[in-house]
Amino acid sequence: MGKEEKKIIFKSVNDLPPMAMSLGTMWVNKTASWRNLRPIIDYDKCIDCMICWKYCPEPAIYLRDPDERVAIDYDYCKGCLICVEECPVDAIYTEEEGK
Amino acid sequence: MIEIRFHGRGGQGTVVASKILADALTREGKFIQAFPEFGVERRGAPVAAFARISDTKIWPRHKIYEPDHIVILDPTLIGAVPLLDGLKPGGWILVNTTKKPSQLGFPKEFKVATVDATHIALKYRLGSAASPIVNTAMVGAFARVIPVVKLETLLDAIEEGVPIKPKENRAAAEEAYNSVIMEG
Amino acid sequence: MKRMAIVGNHALSYGALLSRVQVIAAYPITPQTQVVELLSEMCADGTLKAEFVKVESEHSAMAAVMGASASGARAFTATSSQGLALMHEVLHWVTGARLPVVMGNINRAFGPPWSIWTEQTDSLSQRDTGWMQIYAQDNQEVLDSVILAYKVSEQVLLPTMVVLDAFFLSHTSEPVEIPDQEMVDEFLPPYENKYILNPDDPHAFGGLTNPEWYMELRYKIHKAHEEALQLIEKEGREFEKLFGRYYGLVDPYRVDDADTILVAVSTAASTARYAVDLLRERGKKVGLLRIRVFRPFPYERVKEILSGAKKVIVLDRNLSPGAGGIIASEVRGALANVKNHPPVFSYIMGLGGRDITTKNIMELFEEVEKMEEGKDIIWKGVKI
Ligand code: SF4
Numbered sequence: 068m069g070k071e072e073k074k075i076i077f078k079s080v081n082d083l084p085p086m087a088m089s090l091g092t093m094w095v096n097k098t099a100s101w102r103n104l105r106p107i108i109d110y111d112k113c114i115d116c117m118i119c120w121k122y123c124p125e126p127a128i129y130l131r132d133p134d135e136r137v138a139i140d141y142d143y144c145k146g147c148l149i150c151v152e153e154c155p156v157d158a159i160y161t162e163e164e165g166k
Numbered sequence: 167m168i169e170i171r172f173h174g175r176g177g178q179g180t181v182v183a184s185k186i187l188a189d190a191l192t193r194e195g196k197f198i199q200a201f202p203e204f205g206v207e208r209r210g211a212p213v214a215a216f217a218r219i220s221d222t223k224i225w226p227r228h229k230i231y232e233p234d235h236i237v238i239l240d241p242t243l244i245g246a247v248p249l250l251d252g253l254k255p256g257g258w259i260l261v262n263t264t265k266k267p268s269q270l271g272f273p274k275e276f277k278v279a280t281v282d283a284t285h286i287a288l289k290y291r292l293g294s295a296a297s298p299i300v301n302t303a304m305v306g307a308f309a310r311v312i313p314v315v316k317l318e319t320l321l322d323a324i325e326e327g328v329p330i331k332p333k334e335n336r337a338a339a340e341e342a343y344n345s346v347i348m349e350g
Numbered sequence: 351m352k353r354m355a356i357v358g359n360h361a362l363s364y365g366a367l368l369s370r371v372q373v374i375a376a377y378p379i380t381p382q383t384q385v386v387e388l389l390s391e392m393c394a395d396g397t398l399k400a401e402f403v404k405v406e407s408e409h410s411a412m413a414a415v416m417g418a419s420a421s422g423a424r425a426f427t428a429t430s431s432q433g434l435a436l437m438h439e440v441l442h443w444v445t446g447a448r449l450p451v452v453m454g455n456i457n458r459a460f461g462p463p464w465s466i467w468t469e470q471t472d473s474l475s476q477r478d479t480g481w482m483q484i485y486a487q488d489n490q491e492v493l494d495s496v497i498l499a500y501k502v503s504e505q506v507l508l509p510t511m512v513v514l515d516a517f518f519l520s521h522t523s524e525p526v527e528i529p530d531q532e533m534v535d536e537f538l539p540p541y542e543n544k545y546i547l548n549p550d551d552p553h554a555f556g557g558l559t560n561p562e563w564y565m566e567l568r569y570k571i572h573k574a575h576e577e578a579l580q581l582i583e584k585e586g587r588e589f590e591k592l593f594g595r596y597y598g599l600v601d602p603y604r605v606d607d608a609d610t611i612l613v614a615v616s617t618a619a620s621t622a623r624y625a626v627d628l629l630r631e632r633g634k635k636v637g638l639l640r641i642r643v644f645r646p647f648p649y650e651r652v653k654e655i656l657s658g659a660k661k662v663i664v665l666d667r668n669l670s671p672g673a674g675g676i677i678a679s680e681v682r683g684a685l686a687n688v689k690n691h692p693p694v695f696s697y698i699m700g701l702g703g704r705d706i707t708t709k710n711i712m713e714l715f716e717e718v719e720k721m722e723e724g725k726d727i728i729w730k731g732v733k734i
């Protein structure tokens with residue numbers, strides 16, 4: 068599925084749909100903007116237990132192609148670092164954003 | 167507009183009687199409102215139902231306090247509840263009883279009709295021996311005493327409207343129509 | 351067309367059947383139960399091809415029809431009194447989500463003390479949920495109003511409540527013309543809404559909205575109500591062309607030369623019409639204004655009709671404790687900006703199903719005849 072950026076600009080009430088819709092869809096609004104620490108998976112340590120996938124409060128951890136190992140979707144990862152906390156083998160480390 | 171009040175006991179089919187009447191009059195293109203005394207119904211407790219009948223649209227929507235006629239489905243109600251309250255002089259009192267009209271001792275200003283609907287209901291095995299359902303017999307008698315609807319229309323409404331024993335209910339209504347005794 | 355004697359509850363069921371509703375979710379409550387019984391029978395025997403969702407409360411019933419409507423289905427429910435109160439939160443949701451759900455509400459007084467009898471406080475206390483509200487005075491109007499409600503609701507994307515009195519309509523059998531399905535189909539096209547849940551075009555609905563835009567969305571709801579004012583009368587005329595019966599926002603009767611006009615809703619208005627005829631026979635210049643649509647409130651119509659009267663009586667079978675009659679406050683509001691407007695006499699009566707008789711209504715006119723200055727609240731029949 069493609070996730071092309073949709074720009075929605077409202078100037079007046081007449082541009083609005085009847086209810087609040089698309090004003091804040093995840094499709095459009097990538098929620099990663101507030102992340103300041105970036106979790107990174109060390110695949111040499113990772114044992115593929117998928118605990119991080121289970122605990123991630125956003126749907127930000129997925130199985131990547133083609134090796135089906137866990138990967139982080141940085142469009143949506145909000146940097147809560149629950150995955151870092153929960154990983155049983157400390158396979159996820161962090162780096163500061165913007166460095 | 168004619169206003170009628172029905173008196174019976176919970177379980178005798180008093181409300182269904184007024185509904186059958188509503189169905190029959192509707193078939194003839196007339197106007198009717200049929201409604202129960204609104205409350206919590208209990209088996210054996212005195213209940214009332216009402217009907218307004220007219221050739222044109224009916225506007226008043228409240229209980230009937232001054233009926234033109236009353237119909238008593240259960241003779242044991244006589245003396246137990248104020249049946250004649252508000253009944254207009256010259257109105258009919260139709261009673262399910264084995265007695266003749268003159269034996270009931272109602273005031274002279276009213277006309278009285280009687281029919282042994284219990285006997286008829288038992289004959290056609292409507293309800294049980296302990297609590298026969300007399301409503302169809304009573305509306306049959308009603309159609310004779312207060313001729314607001316053709317017997318044939320009423321019988322069709324009964325046959326198509328009752329949940330069980332349509333033929334028997336039809337026959338009961340017809341027999342009551344033919345056997346009602348009217349005085350006044 | 352078939353003419354049948356049916357109770358008001360079944361008139362609601364037939365209205366839903368003929369509107370070809372696709373999803374019904376409801377929870378039984380006296381005096382509404384028959385509505386749901388007949389609809390579930392219709393679904394079971396295939397007369398009505400709809401999904402019947404059994405739920406464990408009215409809150410869930412409204413949530414289920416909301417979901418159904420949001421996914422593009424024509425949805426229906428019915429309730430009464432405490433059940434309606436339990437739906438309250440979701441009623442707001444349905445309006446905010448702009449879903450054209452139609453429901454029946456049988457007016458029943460709130461407990462405690464427990465009551466199963468009629469008064470309008472249950473539906474009127476949902477006044478500010480943004481639902482349109484139609485008050486019927488006979489069983490034919492109940493059936494017809496369901497069809498009309500879908501027609502208008504689906505154009506303006508607002509929900510509608512069709513309201514009827516407990517027992518005086520809900521349990522009263524009377525002749526009702528059941529329109530032919532083909533004619534209803536001609537009048538009411540299938541439900542279409544471009545703002546529905548659609549996996550091929552995903553959107554978030556009703557998400558957090560900043561102060562910057564929330565007010566605009568509320569403004570749009572109000573504008574939709576204003577649009578509905580026009581549409582209700584327009585569709586009423588379309589309906590009349592097909593079925594021969596007209597329903598508008600209000601139902602004035604003998605008001606043209608009336609000195610005193612009584613304002614009422616529901617079956618009390620039906621009785622009042624009879625009372626007006628009796629008083630006219632005695633030479634009294636009296637008239638009746640039945641409010642049929644309470645939301646959107648027909649301020650313009652009310653002003654037009656009442657401005658010319660010398661006195662206005664409002665009969666409220668409801669109570670907003672601490673304020674008084676709910677219809678009366680709307681009527682006073684409508685007249686406030688009219689120069690030299692007539693005095694308003696606000697009567698509270700018939701609460702908890704106490705009978706409102708023809709005689710009672712004639713008494714209102716007789717009492718007001720002797721009064722000069724309007725009264726904010728007059729209690730009729732309270733044993734003081
Ligand atoms: S940091 Fe939080 S949001 Fe990002 S992947 Fe880890 S658990 Fe998910």
Ligand code: SF4
Pocket residue numbers: 108112113114115116117118119120137153154155156157158159
């Ligand atoms: S929790 Fe750690 S070890 Fe388990 S899958 Fe995630 S990164 Fe790999």
